[in-house]
Amino acid sequence: MHEVQSDEQVRSAYDARADEYADAFRCTEPEQPVELAMVNHFAGSLRGQRRVLDAGCGAGRFLPILADLRCEVEGLDLSPGMIRNARADHPSFATQVGALTDLPFEDASFDGYFSWYSTIHSGDQDLQELLREAHRVLRPGGSILVAFQSGDGVQDLSESYRRRGYDLSLLRYLRSPERMAHELTSAGFTLAARLERGPVGDRETENQAVLIATR
DSSP: OOOOOOHHHHHHHHHHTHHHHHHHOSSSTTOOHHHHHHHHHHHHTOOTTOEEEEETOTTOTTHHHHHHTTOEEEEEESOHHHHHHHHHHOTTSOEEEOOTTSOSSOTTOEEEEEEESOSTTOOHHHHHHHHHHHHHHEEEEEEEEEEEEEOSEEEEOHHHHHHTTOOOOOEEEEOOHHHHHHHHHHTTOEEEEEEEEOOOTTTOOSEEEEEEEEO
């Protein structure tokens, strides 16, 4: 098992840079076309009401993108600062503060669960709880998308924060697509699509992965 960090550590780190993050990433600046194709595939796989939870929505940049793909989307994030920005920048969407390991929704509430790099700060036990919660709130036949940095081990991001003037501690957990697929399967999902690409540009050092699975 990997070392564990608390929700409070993650919340504090993202609250501290919520405004900076919201200003830096207004839309899909960090994404490559192949990743956005996976988002389109995810949206196209949805049936029924097409209600989607953007789980770990941050400042909400994917809310209008999913809405343009005919999803009825709402957002949830652990960071009050991120939700404040989401409400300011995307006021037409319902957003709320909450933990992904304890979702404030009834069973089988959603047709889609969208997790764009929102598992990367969850240790092994929290990841298992998070995926069980995702399975619980999805309707049978619903889809989950999980995007993450591919790799193995734990990265301590604290020094990079300190270089930018933040006295914070934050860990990032790297997992291979095979490992994440195993975790999804263990939580009751069936893998439907998989993408892994190499780093692009100066900011990326790891491969990036996107998995889609069904309940």
